[in-house]
Amino acid sequence: MPKVTYAQPDGTETVLDLVPGTTVMRGAVTGGVRGIVAECGGNLMCATCHVYVDLDEATPAPFSPVTPDEDELLDCTATPREAGSRLSCQLGLTDRTADIVVRVPESQT
Numbered sequence: 001m002p003k004v005t006y007a008q009p010d011g012t013e014t015v016l017d018l019v020p021g022t023t024v025m026r027g028a029v030t031g032g033v034r035g036i037v038a039e040c041g042g043n044l045m046c047a048t049c050h051v052y053v054d055l056d057e058a059t060p061a062p063f064s065p066v067t068p069d070e071d072e073l074l075d076c077t078a079t080p081r082e083a084g085s086r087l088s089c090q091l092g093l094t095d096r097t098a099d100i101v102v103r104v105p106e107s108q109t
């Protein structure tokens with residue numbers, strides 16, 4: 001079962017074991033993680049599910065690449081886009097997803 005750590009700007013963390021088939025966003029919303037708003041419910045229309053996924057060069061990317069639609073919406077995030085910026089509704093989890101840490105931004109709106 002993939003383990004996702006949600007790291008808040010204040011340094012606190014929430015660690016959730018999530019079932020394959022869900023997304024990093026859905027896990028956060030159902031798990032009560034603050035800072036993931038997800039206004040559009042995962043329909044790639046709001047950018048309020050922004051997270052930062054920090055990977056070093058030796059770590060294989062655990063998620064599918066950014067699509068053109070996600071790329072366009074990432075330019076509309078409330079906090080600045082960084083190299084590891086992703087929309088968490090697009091981060092699907094499988095039984096082979098490695099444990100991952102995502103940073104929750106200061107603000108989504």
Ligand code: FES
Nearest residue numbers: 040042046047089
């Ligand atoms: S929940 Fe709206 S874009 Fe991800």
